[in-house]
Amino acid sequence: MLLQGNEAVVEGALRAGCRFFAGYPITPATEISEILSVKLPQVEGTFIQMEDEIASLGAVVGASLAGVKSMTATSGPGFSLMQENLGFAIIAEVPCVIVNVMRGGPSTGLPTFPSQSDVMQARWGTHGDHPAIVLSASTVRECYDMTIKAFNLSERFRTPVVLLIDEVVGHMREKMILSEGEEVEIFNRVKPTVPPEWYIPYEDTPSGIPAMANFGEGYRYHVTGLTHDVRGFPTSRPDEIGPFIARLHRKISQHFSEIQMTEFFQNEDAEITIVAYGCVARSAKRAVFELREKGFKVGLLKLVTIWPFVRSAVEKVLQTSKILLVPEMNMGQISREVKRVNRGMAKVFTLNKVDGTIITPEEIVNRIMEVS
Amino acid sequence: MSEVTKLIHKYLRHDKKFPHVWCPGCGIGIMLGALIRAIDRIGFEKDEVVLVSGIGCSGRLPVYVDFNTLHTTHGRALTFATGVKLANPRLKVIVIMGDGDAVAIGGNHFIHAARRNIDVTSIILNNSIYGMTGGQSSPTTPYGMKSSTTVYSNIEQDFKISELAVTAGAVFVGRGTVYHARLLDSLIEKAILKPGFSMVEVIAHCHTQYGKQNRLGSAVEMMEWQRDHSVMVEKTDTLKPEELKDKIVIGVLVDKQLPVYQDEYKKIRERAMGMAGR
Ligand SMILES: Cc1ncc(C[n+]2csc(CCOP(=O)(O)OP(=O)(O)O)c2C)c(N)n1
Ligand code: SF4
Ligand SMILES: [Mg+2]
Numbered sequence: 255m256l257l258q259g260n261e262a263v264v265e266g267a268l269r270a271g272c273r274f275f276a277g278y279p280i281t282p283a284t285e286i287s288e289i290l291s292v293k294l295p296q297v298e299g300t301f302i303q304m305e306d307e308i309a310s311l312g313a314v315v316g317a318s319l320a321g322v323k324s325m326t327a328t329s330g331p332g333f334s335l336m337q338e339n340l341g342f343a344i345i346a347e348v349p350c351v352i353v354n355v356m357r358g359g360p361s362t363g364l365p366t367f368p369s370q371s372d373v374m375q376a377r378w379g380t381h382g383d384h385p386a387i388v389l390s391a392s393t394v395r396e397c398y399d400m401t402i403k404a405f406n407l408s409e410r411f412r413t414p415v416v417l418l419i420d421e422v423v424g425h426m427r428e429k430m431i432l433s434e435g436e437e438v439e440i441f442n443r444v445k446p447t448v449p450p451e452w453y454i455p456y457e458d459t460p461s462g463i464p465a466m467a468n469f470g471e472g473y474r475y476h477v478t479g480l481t482h483d484v485r486g487f488p489t490s491r492p493d494e495i496g497p498f499i500a501r502l503h504r505k506i507s508q509h510f511s512e513i514q515m516t517e518f519f520q521n522e523d524a525e526i527t528i529v530a531y532g533c534v535a536r537s538a539k540r541a542v543f544e545l546r547e548k549g550f551k552v553g554l555l556k557l558v559t560i561w562p563f564v565r566s567a568v569e570k571v572l573q574t575s576k577i578l579l580v581p582e583m584n585m586g587q588i589s590r591e592v593k594r595v596n597r598g599m600a601k602v603f604t605l606n607k608v609d610g611t612i613i614t615p616e617e618i619v620n621r622i623m624e625v626s
Numbered sequence: 627m628s629e630v631t632k633l634i635h636k637y638l639r640h641d642k643k644f645p646h647v648w649c650p651g652c653g654i655g656i657m658l659g660a661l662i663r664a665i666d667r668i669g670f671e672k673d674e675v676v677l678v679s680g681i682g683c684s685g686r687l688p689v690y691v692d693f694n695t696l697h698t699t700h701g702r703a704l705t706f707a708t709g710v711k712l713a714n715p716r717l718k719v720i721v722i723m724g725d726g727d728a729v730a731i732g733g734n735h736f737i738h739a740a741r742r743n744i745d746v747t748s749i750i751l752n753n754s755i756y757g758m759t760g761g762q763s764s765p766t767t768p769y770g771m772k773s774s775t776t777v778y779s780n781i782e783q784d785f786k787i788s789e790l791a792v793t794a795g796a797v798f799v800g801r802g803t804v805y806h807a808r809l810l811d812s813l814i815e816k817a818i819l820k821p822g823f824s825m826v827e828v829i830a831h832c833h834t835q836y837g838k839q840n841r842l843g844s845a846v847e848m849m850e851w852q853r854d855h856s857v858m859v860e861k862t863d864t865l866k867p868e869e870l871k872d873k874i875v876i877g878v879l880v881d882k883q884l885p886v887y888q889d890e891y892k893k894i895r896e897r898a899m900g901m902a903g904r
Contacts (some may be wrong), residue, residue, distance in 0.1 A: 274713055295898035300712045300891065305738040309705040312698065313736075316678075316709025319696065320717065325710070343700050469694040470708060470717050472673050476689055478697035487642055488697075617895060 255432055259397040259424040260285040260327075263353055263417070264293060267325055269438055272351070273299035274324035276313035278306050278332060281365045282421045284356040286327035296391055307332035311339040314350045317345075319477060323352035323405055328374055330359045333379070340414055341481045344502070345487060347456070347464070349408035349443055351401070353417045353425040358610055367610030368421035370532055373587040376416045377561050383499060385506040387513055388416045388561040392535045393605040394428035402556070406441040407513060409499035412463055416421055420532040421581070422612055442576030449517060458497060462606045479569030490608030506562060515558035516567040520546065526551025526626055529568065529592055531557040533612055534581050540615035552622060557588070566596040577626055581605035581613050600623070628687050637662045637672070647686050651845030653804035653830030657751055658687055660807060660828075661715065661720070664815040676717045678707040680732060682724035682758045683832075701732030703813035704739040707746045715888045719746040726756045726764040729785050740794035740823045740834050744887045746823045747817045752787055761835030771851065772839045782888035791825045798824035799880040803811070804831070805852040806876060822886045829856075829874055 257265070263286050267275075269482045275294055285301070294301040300317070304310040308328045317324040328336065333354045333402050343350055356372045370393030376388040387407055391397045397419060404415040446453045448463040455475040457464045467473030476486040481498060483489040489498075506513065517535075521527065531536040535556040539586050545552040557564060569579070578600050580589035591602045596602050603625045607613050627635075637643075647656050650784050665675060665854065674769040675693040679685040681700035687694035694717075698706045703721045704851065711719045728750045755773060763773035765785045777810035788801045798820040800813035810828060817824035831837055842848050852874070859877035862870060 274709065277707065292898065295891070295895040296902040298895060298899075302708070302712060303778055304705065304708075305734050308702060309708075309735055309738070311701045312705025313709035313712070316706035316711075317713035318709070319706075320676075320710045320713035322713040324713070338699055339702065339705075352678070408770050468714075469696075470714055474694050476695045476697065478689070479699055480697065483642070485641065513677060536756060 255430050256427050257394050257430045258285065258376065258427050259391065259394050259419060260355065261289060262394045262430060263327070263401045263419070263549045264289045264395035265432065266398040267405070268293060268297065268349070270323065270402040270405035271440060271442070272323045272325050272405060273297065273336070274309040274314065274317040274322045274549045275300070275326065276302045276304050276317070277326045277328065278304055278310050278325070279457065279578040280332045282357060282424055283327045283329045286353060287364060306340060307335035311336045311343070313344070315339060315343050315348045318348050318350045320467050321471070323349070323409070323554065324533070325353065325356065327353040329357045329365070330363060331361065333372060333375060336582065337379040341382060341384065343414040344380065344384045345468070345479055345481070347412040348414070349412055350406045350414045351408055351417065352414060353419060355414050355419045355421060358420055358608065364458040364610045366421070367535060367596050368583060368612055369586070369608070369610070370418070370420060370534070370583040371608070372418060373560060373584065376418055385413070385503050386416070386561045387411065387413060387506065387558070388418060390418045390531045390560050391423055391556060392532050392556065393423070394426060395430050396558070397423065398430065398432070400436060401407070402440070406439065409443045409510070410441050411509065412443065412466055418532070422533045433547050435603055450474070453485050455486045456482060456498070458484060458501055462501045462508065487595070512561060513559055513562060514567070516562045517558065518555065519554040521553035521555065521571060521574070523551050524575050526577040526579065527553045527555055527571040528618065529555045529557065529578055529580045529588070530582070531560060531588065534583060537613050537615045538618055541618035544615060544619050550622065550626065560588070565595050568592055572596065572599050576600050578602045579605060579618070579625065581618055581621070583607050583613060628654040633662055633666060637666070637691055639690055640897040643663050643690050646690060646878060648683060649834045651833060652683070653753065653832070654684055654687060654751060656804040656807055656818045656831065657810070657828050659751065660810040661749065662691070664818060667815055668818060669820050670718055672717055674716060677722065678703045678710065679722040679800040680717060680724065680727035682727050682756070682785050683820070684722055684724040685727060687722045696897050701730070702735060702777070703727070704732065704746070704748065705736045708739060708744050711746055712888060712891070715745070718818065718849050720744055721748045722769065723750045724757065725750065725754065725766040725787065729787055729790060730765045736792070737794040740791055740796040740889060742887050743795065743797060743822045743884050745822055748823070749814060749817070749828060750787055750825065751830050753830045753836060755832050755836035757832045757835055762838055773836070776847070787827045788825070788879055795823070796825045796880065797882050800825070801829065801874065801876050803829040803852040803856055803874065803876060805849040808820050809876060813878065821883070822884060862869050895901065
């Protein structure tokens, strides 16, 4: 099957069980809306075009609370508008998926050109101290797999999950084999098994993830964006606020191994490691081949999970590499994280491009030859 | 047990939620009473009711009531309600908003929910002010009145919420006041039973902010003002425009039929499935 990245997102969403989409048209994410407007009603799902992106994410959160796996898709300007309700989904612990097919910014920026400039917005765009799960994709197949993964993680950890896709990956057509019988792991939110009188909707469990009752299933409880106690009721008591915010972070931080995904390539003996994600990881892989032919011991660390940042993977490449190169299509958003983990152990170089064109293998090769 | 006590026991949450946040004498309590009486008369199961609200004094209402309750972000209640209703159309979705909530920050969502004819009921408490944040002007603060951000005088014209709902296409529009509690009960009941986007505007006093800044007197005096300035919509034909000038027209302003979103969407699904099957 020859599929576009955005089409693969749709296939992944449907496979994951997504049955509700609310969105507002925006290049380069529009195909996701258009295709879902055709496909969702075919599977008894719902598609609605809302009046803006604030409304889109509001509707998505509402639908998820009513028990339906839900998502939206957008690009930079729309993602900015979603930040308010993204924070709501985090504090109220409502699973949902937000796909951001990135464009250049700030503001309306470069609607039809690739960029990776929303990496930090995806981490810190909404106000307050909050955890974030953010994934990326560098191939059409990964668009499919990571959309499924995004739904699984959101249901598992009761939190919104953002999938960042580069415009070129969203619009690129690649061969993808989707066999009907293929086993795909699907995770559905854990529901309460206790009788309603015993249900504590925001209970501080060891896993940090409370069971989630859907509206209408007999567990009447309160959902709010205010800091709340274990029953969901607003609280201003320090002894309730502290543990609640700590649990929001703990439910993610104690499960890093389930969330953090990376790919190592030619890393065993690598004295130089390229750290890349999205479409840049493709160019980096080519660059590794070319540089190896020239005799450079180069490897690649590809980030699939962007947030929480994969500290341990970077630490691993630091065992062999004395030079790290972080090429990105922004002014240096992930390189800051790499430098933070590096703490002076290796030399960290950057290669930043913000002119709407992709980073080519040659550019990476040249940069490595320049710095090594 | 008296009727009131029975209703309190049946519908209010007793765990940890009281005392409430409202000022003594606030009109929101009357609206809450009207809502509970309407739902009780209709006879919905508590499990099938979802009460959604935005942010403000009025937005605090759902937390006290034993339904599925959802306190959203400022102005966005209708967007969440849209998702809840479309995801599970069996749920009865009622949305509580303040005037600032519904027609300032949430104005766009309000007109679009009405236009789409989403099957939810909106109840908007219009106290002509931002109560919760301390009495700043809202889009319904009348021209010439004072607020903590218009201490000289409000130089903007005010929105008429019901008329806005009518223009945006709401199939049921009712306006009442917290003085006319019986009327309010029946307006809310009719609105909830109406398929499609229904709206009840509840004119209420905020004596501690709006009332104080404009020297309008106590809660009781402000409610007497509501009594003296209201006209039932049926009587407006007999009145001259000058006589209606400073009046609040109350009653059922619109009750009409239009295709309801979720019913129409069902047909879309049937068409889509037919096409997929071919
Ligand atoms: C995005 C955002 N902006 C501002 C606020 C602060 N805020 C809280 S309530 C409110 C106004 C409420 O006024 P209204 O909707 O009329 O409700 P009332 O309190 O009068 O019932 C504002 C501005 C907020 N919570 N969120
Ligand atoms: S501030 Fe006004 S609206 Fe808010 S509770 Fe007090 S009286 Fe009611
Ligand atoms: Mg108000």
